[in-house]
Amino acid sequence: MFDAQDKTATCPVHAPSDHPAIPKAKTGVLIANLGTPDHYSYWPMRRYLNEFLSDRRVIDYSPWLWQPLLQLVILSKRPFTSGEAYKSIWNEDKGESPLMTITRDQTEKLAKVLQDKHGDEIVVDFCMRYGNPSTKSKVRKMTEAGCTRILFFPLYPHYAGATSATANDQFFRALMEETWQPSARTVEPYFENPTYIEALAQSVEKAYAEAEEKPEILVVSYHGMPQRYLKQGDPYHCQCQKTTRLLKERLGWDDTQITTTFQSVFGPEEWLRPYTVEHVAKLAEEGKKRIAVMAPAFSADCIETLEEINEEIKESFEEAGGEEFLYIPCLNDDDAHIKALSEIIETNLQGWVG
Structure with missing residues (x-):
């Protein structure tokens, strides 16, 4: 959604000439969804399901009991059945799941709405809790682009520990690895908006x-x-x-x-x-x-x-x-949905952008 290599990066005023160039400060909006396997074949499905079903927010049984069952039984069979299900809906033209296609389309529309109003002060991108693009990779990309603030928006209207909370957990874990950690906000559930x-x-x-x-x-x-x-x-x-x-x-x-x-x-x-x-x-x-x-x-x-x-x-x-x-399809990138999401984002950006 944006170029991490900021061409406007400059050396700070009064800094020595060999000081590293620093990008212009920006505000990032990071959209997050559940995730998707990279392909419906066995090994991509197994990697995706292993990450998903190993999350203690999703399955909170003791790892001593759950992991042997998961690794030896469930992940030897379920990638085949889940893979067939994904194959039946796969976007073959783009080589990805519909969730990936739709989330990208939503992000592009939201970026246009926000950037038309705020210009290059705002950068908008998306990540997945499980699979790719990972939350960690997109947080790193945003900090490298000069985002000193990040609004993290899990696209779940309703709060649940296994959705909103685990997405936020992953975002905070990504922030822990940043040398220059941006300020951060998370968007609350919007089930009654x-x-x-x-x-x-x-x-x-x-x-x-x-x-x-x-x-x-x-x-x-x-x-x-x-x-x-x-x-x-x-x-x-x-x-x-x-x-x-x-x-x-x-x-x-x-x-x-x-x-x-x-x-x-x-x-x-x-x-x-x-x-x-x-x-x-x-x-x-x-x-x-x-x-x-x-x-x-x-x-x-x-x-x-x-x-x-x-x-x-x-x-x-x-x-x-x-x-x-x-x-009746999900709201996807319908204009009324984009309007609702952009209004929620604007509310949560108050005090950060003009």
Whole structure:
């Protein structure tokens, strides 16, 4: 998104002639998303899954118990099945996952909005918590470009230890390795931001207007987490419920037209319920022939939406007797989404830029 080799770097005033040139001070905006494997073949998938599933924020079991199971059993099989899932959605033209393509597009649009207003005072880039481009590499690139301040923005509307917190952890670890450490801020969750809710509502209205027949109910599916995390104080479940309520109120609907579910269950524990894959089947069994599904917790379409929702969950609905399944895409680089994200960034930059 920007050139790390700043051509305007100069020697400080009154410094000796052999003093290293220092770039003009800038403010960096670093967008962060979950991550993606470099390819869907076995070894790139294994490296990506190993990094992801070794994160104690994601799987908090004792490493003495978890790592042997992960290394000897799970990572000998799962890269094949996950690789097939990624292959089914892979952007072959660009040689990357849709998440990578969409995050880059979002970043380029945000950079234009911010740089049109602030000029070269702002540099905008993106990183991934797992895989490439790494958080560490992008923090280093920003400091080399002269960023004395960095606003770190995990693109998760809802806070969860396994998403927002681990992204922030990685950012802080990267800062620890910088000789000249920039000032830093992180963006708080934006699950109730009015412009974000408006963008969600517009995406629903557009999808319903274009549908041949109006869906009977909207299933708002969020990524799941173990029930235990909720009881330990993670606010994710409550924030998801509030997003659904605010969306319902903005659309002017009642409770019969919208419902909240959770997807992507992993492991033997009880997770947040109801499970999306089971609930859509139940809706079909109850006589609902047409449903829509959206995933507001994801800022960009990815494996959990393009493959899990639009293939596995759709199949569950249709096998139970459902007929019309409408998937409403994530906000991605839609203009209303970029407006919401840029407004959130501007709010968090107050006091740093004019």
